[in-house]
Amino acid sequence: MAQPNDLLAVLVDADNVPPSKIGAVLTEVARFGTASVKRVYGDWTAPNQSGWRAAASEHVIQPMQQFANTKGKNATDSALIIDAMDLLYTGRFHGFCIVSSDSDFTRLASRIRETGVTVYGFGERKTPASFRNACDQFTYLEVLELETPDEPTAATKSAVPARVVPANLRSDTKLVAGLRTAVSAGSGEDGWADLANVGSLMRKQRPDFDSRNWGYAKLSDLVRATELFEEKPRPGGGLLVSAKKKKNGS
Structure with a gap:
């Protein structure tokens, strides 16, 4: 489990992430540990990168200049x-946060995980499955806008997923099957499972699993909305969940 004092390296691909999203990303990163290294990579001579100057300064991110020496080759x-590999070899970091929607970082994420270091990925919904699945946990940039305190614009509202109603949640067979399997795998002899463990098991199977993808801020809200599980307080804090019995008692 991530700890507040875990040291993290945050590496941002400016070619694939708009500067307007970085504040929300860093807020999310703070849930996993302390971002002791923050770097953003791009060709700052390119006109389309001008917005990163203010964003990097505001969030104290070190800009890393990389000229596009050959057309068609991504030097960034x-x-x-x-x-990332240089930082990995120092042995100082508990996790790496790779912020990009590019599949080119699939092997990097896999290589970091081979050493036992956690990889948190951040990218848009267009991010290829290969990169998403190579991370321990992957968060879509669009869902982070659910937590921005400012008054949402029309563009923001269209990007935020609507809260899915229970009937539609139950028709999401992949979600329902995943939750049932995770609850079953995480339950004790009494059939009750710690909700935190359920979330962990879900992310191991689907690194991009996040209740916010369905419009719910918390996993407990999503599980409750499916109306397929019972819940009760966990001694010491948290929630326990169990699959509801069918009406015929089977």
């Missing part, structure tokens, strides 16, 4: 990967 990705 290479620079980020090299730095």
Whole structure:
């Protein structure tokens, strides 16, 4: 489990992440530990990167210049990967946060995880499954806007997923099957499972699992909305859940 004093390296691909999203990303990163290294990679001579100057300054992120020496070759990705491996070899970091929607970082994420270090991925919904699944946990940038305190704009409202009603949740066979399996695997002899463990088991199977993908801020809200599980307080804090019995008692 992540601890507040866990040291994290945050590496951002400016070619694939708009600067307007970085504040929400860093707020999410703070849930996992302390971002002791924050770097953003791009060619700052390119006109489309001008917005990163203010964002990097505001959030104290070190800009890493990488010229596009050859057209069609992504030198930014290479620079980020090299730095990530250098930082990994120091042995100082408990986790790496790779912020990109690019599948080019799939092997990097896999390589970091081979050493036992946690990888948190952040990207847009268009991020290829190969990169998402190579991370321990993957968060879509769109769902982070659910927690922004400012008055949402029309663009923000369209990006935030609507809260899915119970009937539609139950028709999501992949979600229901995953929750049932996780509750069963995490339950004791009495059939009750710690909800925190259920979430952990879900993310092991689907790194991009996040209750916010269905419009619910917390896992407990999502599980409750399915109306398929019973719940009760866990001694010492938290919740326990169990699959509801069918009406015929079977």
